[in-house]
Amino acid sequence: MSISSLTTSQFRNLSYISVNFHSKLNLITGDNGSGKSSLLESLFFLGHGKSFRTTKIENLINNVSDHFVVSVKDDRNYQLGVRRDNSGNFDIKINGDSKFRLSDLAKNIAVQVITPETFRLFFGGPKERRKFVDLGLFHVEHQYSDLWRDFRKVLLQRNACLKTRITGQQFDYWNELFCQYSQHIADVRVAYIEQLSGELNRWLKILLPTLSEDIVLHYSQGWSSKRKLIDVLNENSQREKKYGHSLFGAHKFDVKFNYKKSNIEQVLSRGQQKLFLMALTIAQANLIFNCQQIAPIILIDDIGAELDTSSRTALARAIEQLNCQLFITAIDTNALEPIIPEQQNYKMFHVEHGVISELKQGD
Numbered sequence: 001m002s003i004s005s006l007t008t009s010q011f012r013n014l015s016y017i018s019v020n021f022h023s024k025l026n027l028i029t030g031d032n033g034s035g036k037s038s039l040l041e042s043l044f045f046l047g048h049g050k051s052f053r054t055t056k057i058e059n060l061i062n063n064v065s066d067h068f069v070v071s072v073k074d075d076r077n078y079q080l081g082v083r084r085d086n087s088g089n090f091d092i093k094i095n096g097d098s099k100f101r102l103s104d105l106a107k108n109i110a111v112q113v114i115t116p117e118t119f120r121l122f123f124g125g126p127k128e129r130r131k132f133v134d135l136g137l138f139h140v141e142h143q144y145s146d147l148w149r150d151f152r153k154v155l156l157q158r159n160a161c162l163k164t165r166i167t168g169q170q171f172d173y174w175n176e177l178f179c180q181y182s183q184h185i186a187d188v189r190v191a192y193i194e195q196l197s198g199e200l201n202r203w204l205k206i207l208l209p210t211l212s213e214d215i216v217l218h219y220s221q222g223w224s225s226k227r228k229l230i231d232v233l234n235e236n237s238q239r240e241k242k243y244g245h246s247l248f249g250a251h252k253f254d255v256k257f258n259y260k261k262s263n264i265e266q267v268l269s270r271g272q273q274k275l276f277l278m279a280l281t282i283a284q285a286n287l288i289f290n291c292q293q294i295a296p297i298i299l300i301d302d303i304g305a306e307l308d309t310s311s312r313t314a315l316a317r318a319i320e321q322l323n324c325q326l327f328i329t330a331i332d333t334n335a336l337e338p339i340i341p342e343q344q345n346y347k348m349f350h351v352e353h354g355v356i357s358e359l360k361q362g363d
């Protein structure tokens, strides 16, 4: 599955664009400020209901307009669209039907993004890593979104008890459910992480062949794997009361990546970290593809940043074997040169002042 066309109106500086994409590889060039990232952002918005650059959705509306519209069609002619106005109203349409919420968008396409900033965020703290793993789980393990939603409700109740110092039967009830849900989620996650780790290894061999053998993924479930959660919670009950929220449990999971016993962000160069993140993102996209439910899409903004020619050549080898649709931007074609396949199995676009045009061979 892939996105075959995109239409946007009044999204950032893209006043109106309508474009047909290649099912596998789309290469986009343009000067600084032309609108390349905005194009990727519009695709990201349809997969997440939010931006990867700002939490203020009103920033996405063109300065001279009071609303924006983004819509895509996939290769089955399935249509997703969203309109957002200045007053905060959303109108979400899926195949012509408009009884949907923002969260419904994410069920239809799995969009992952790599920008010059994302690897800093990714290695900066557990939040981004949790989001990343949860996106994969959400699409690959079909029971996961219900499980996670129910767990969140229990977590909120348990936190409310801790905050208001409710004890006795009411607390015990939520505490027990919290432990059950945490364990269930941890079991689902550990199985997924194992799959992800296997797939990651395959892509690291292509993207970071000299380092791949020594990179290891560590998963922590949110409490010591050697102990029962209930025992950990009992032991820390005073601390939890002091803080007024749950300090251990499935919401506190993390994944870390080591290279020869050190965190990779401390030993790998920026370019290597970026390649690592690409391997991880590709690995997850492939797992999503194997479920054959929705289109996995990877957006890579500014491929030239941090990556030298041999890194980009390695990426080209990975792309050849990849089962997902890619959108890659760069300032000019030089940065894309190693990635351009010999066969005409791609499309190339140029963005100028918010207008996108397809470049045909010889342009």
Ligand SMILES: Nc1ncnc2c1ncn2[C@@H]1O[C@H](COP(=O)(O)OP(=O)(O)OP(=O)(O)O)[C@@H](O)[C@H]1O
Residues within 6 Å of the ligand: 011, 012, 013, 030, 031, 032, 033, 034, 035, 036, 037, 038, 039, 059, 060, 061, 062, 063, 064, 331
């Ligand atoms: N709400 C908005 N309305 C109109 N223009 C906007 C809005 N938000 C941002 N812009 C402008 O849109 C232009 C495109 O920005 P974008 O980040 O997409 O460029 P880019 O091609 O990715 O550039 P770079 O190569 O520097 O990353 C910029 O000039 C920016 O100032």
